[in-house]
Amino acid sequence: MNLIGEINCFGLCLKLSENAPIVGLLIVSSVALLVAGIMIKMPKHRLSMFVSAQITVFLAIISTFYLMKCEGMLTIYLYFGYALVSSAIIFGALRFYDRVMIKRLNAKPIKNVLSWIQEFTGGLANATVYYYDSAVPRAFAAGRSVFVSMGLLEILTDDELKAVLAHEAWHIRNNSRTPFLKQLAVMTFSSHKKDELEELADIFAVEIAGSEALSSARCKVDKVFI
Amino acid sequence: MVKLDQINISNDGLTKFFSPIEAAILRSLWNEGEMMTSELTEKTKIPLTSIAGTLDRLVKAGYAARRVDTVNGRMRYVYAPVYSEDEVASEITTKIMDSLVDTFGRVAIENFSKYSDKK
Numbered sequence A: 001m002n003l004i005g006e007i008n009c010f011g012l013c014l015k016l017s018e019n020a021p022i023v024g025l026l027i028v029s030s031v032a033l034l035v036a037g038i039m040i041k042m043p044k045h046r047l048s049m050f051v052s053a054q055i056t057v058f059l060a061i062i063s064t065f066y067l068m069k070c071e072g073m074l075t076i077y078l079y080f081g082y083a084l085v086s087s088a089i090i091f092g093a094l095r096f097y098d099r100v101m102i103k104r105l106n107a108k109p110i111k112n113v114l115s116w117i118q119e120f121t122g123g124l125a126n127a128t129v130y131y132y133d134s135a136v137p138r139a140f141a142a143g144r145s146v147f148v149s150m151g152l153l154e155i156l157t158d159d160e161l162k163a164v165l166a167h168e169a170w171h172i173r174n175n176s177r178t179p180f181l182k183q184l185a186v187m188t189f190s191s192h193k194k195d196e197l198e199e200l201a202d203i204f205a206v207e208i209a210g211s212e213a214l215s216s217a218r219c220k221v222d223k224v225f226i
Numbered sequence B: 001m002v003k004l005d006q007i008n009i010s011n012d013g014l015t016k017f018f019s020p021i022e023a024a025i026l027r028s029l030w031n032e033g034e035m036m037t038s039e040l041t042e043k044t045k046i047p048l049t050s051i052a053g054t055l056d057r058l059v060k061a062g063y064a065a066r067r068v069d070t071v072n073g074r075m076r077y078v079y080a081p082v083y084s085e086d087e088v089a090s091e092i093t094t095k096i097m098d099s100l101v102d103t104f105g106r107v108a109i110e111n112f113s114k115y116s117d118k119k
């Protein structure tokens, strides 16, 4: 069976099936959730609306497959193969990405040189802070590690640094949840809402270090911490 | 960064062989010796966001060296030139002369001897 033939077959099956309204309902509600999500201001609720929309899309895909009651369809095999490979990458490889970065950047634990940075970050999340040799100011989180460049340590004041560390700590705290979000995005062919996550991380940073510290850090290093 | 294919004869001074930012950094390091990042941005009047990547490249290419200084619970880089201005001038001159002799042979050497006669 070829792919084009299968896609026509999906349309035909949906038309004939008595369960087709269920798929229709799922698609309509996912669009409604998406629209509601766009209108909501609070990043947290906007994110949950978006995730609900993704879940209904996913359910629509699964129930369409279920309606297809025939065996050995290429599209279904392709979709599950795609699911398997992407989850292996997202849940397997990305969790150990910090090991790769430590090697690649030749990063060193910061507790040996500026112990307060490790203590501060360790108090917010179960994370180890590493610093690496580069004048370009940068900070990012991967796995259970926060990476800061020497350039970042040079130009930020302690308060600004705390804001950046809190932002990264939020990512680590939520790293157990974000892979599910990523997986969901991959399964529904939608882009995962990075902006919402960044906003939530910033809100946490403001709670911990104050809005002044965060905005002056952002000002100094304009978009170099993610 | 001192690669013969990047030499730009129509530029001024060091920017014949280095990018303008590289040239400004090297010039300051040769004048001042050891310098902190903040002093470099001040002296060269180049903002940190533009200078940082170039500093990384100069260190990697071996023209500048840096060590980490920890003072009052703050860490910072201290930069120093690896070669003196004369050493870099000698390196560039040798490279260019080699390529001239390589391409033009006897004629190039005859022209060099005119220079030593004038001297």
Ligand SMILES: [Zn+2]
Pocket: A167, A168, A171, A197, A198, A201, A225, A226
């Ligand atoms: Zn972030």
